Amino acid sequence: MDIVYLLWQRSMRQLSRSWSRTAMSVIVPFAFLILMGAGLSGVVEMPGIAKNYLLFLIPGMVAVTVMFTGLGHGIELQWDRKFGFLKAVLVAPVSRMEIVLGHTAGGATTAIIQGLVLLFPALLVGFTFPGLAGFCLAFLFMVLIAISFTTVGVVIASQIGDSEGFGLATSLVTLPVFGLSGAIFPISTLPAWVEPVTLINPLTYSVEGIRYSLTGMSQIHPAICLAVMAGFCVVTTVGGAYLFRKMR
Known part of the structure; x- marks a missing residue:
């Protein structure tokens, strides 16, 4: 298992x-929170779901940030292949x-670090700390999102030989996944x-799980x-390990 630690x-x-x-990966979703969340908080009412639209949006942006970062990690595999490091491994x-x-x-x-970093500026716009139990549950969901989508990104990168193709594949x-996750709309x-x-989108369950962890409200049972x-x-x-084994 030394190679696992060395690659990490x-x-x-x-x-x-x-x-x-x-910093940039946190600034972009935080700017989205401010521009969209703060702008619509006075217009959109969320009875039974969240106190206001901004607080509804924050858990979704945390989940999406972790997902985007995890998927994007595959580009490092692309660079490793280009410069010969992957072949040596x-x-x-x-x-x-x-x-x-x-x-x-x-x-x-x-991905987890970037998701946690996003929570700190969220405190500046009215978000309150959910308590230790809520934070630990949210952290668990972030870990599951990060592992799942990082694996997906690594697999896509292992099957597609160029960075342009990787970018198109991850965009698809x-x-x-983002648009149909409930991150922006209930x-x-x-x-x-x-x-x-x-409901067949795995990110939906991540968003709702983090939303319950941080706000106590969710449209899907946290269990x-x-x-x-x-x-x-x-x-x-x-599945990722199997497909990676087929890589040439």
Whole structure:
């Protein structure tokens, strides 16, 4: 398991050298919160869901930030392949499962850090700390999101040889997953034909789980959210390891 730690350590070293990337990945969703959330809070009422639209939006933006960061980690695999580092790792006497775990651990840790960082500026716009139990539950959901979508990003990067193709593929994943997750609009307000699609979206359960953890309100029971995300995490990890093993 030394290779897992070494790949994780390498990702953390790269993160420490590029804090501007972390800052930008937090500034963009926070700006979205201010522009959209604050602007609509006085117009949109959320009875039984949240005190105002801004507080409804914050958990969704945390989940989406973790997802985007996790998926985007696959680009590091692209660079490793381009500069020969990945080839050197693949010929080393280690299993491909360990390589996947190492890349996933590094990307997931980065994603979790960025999700946590977003919570601090959220306190400036009226968000209140949910207490230790709520914070720990939200952190658990962030871990599940980070592992799942980082694995998806690593798998996409392993199957697509160029960064342009990787960008297009991740866009095809993120746009529908984000738009149909309940991060921006309550599930109950969506058209009847859209709601079933929303309920097969794993990010929906992440958003609702974090929303319950941080605000105490959710449109899906938190136990169901946790079970779905745990299952999705297992499926993506096992499936990702299998597909990575097929990489040439």
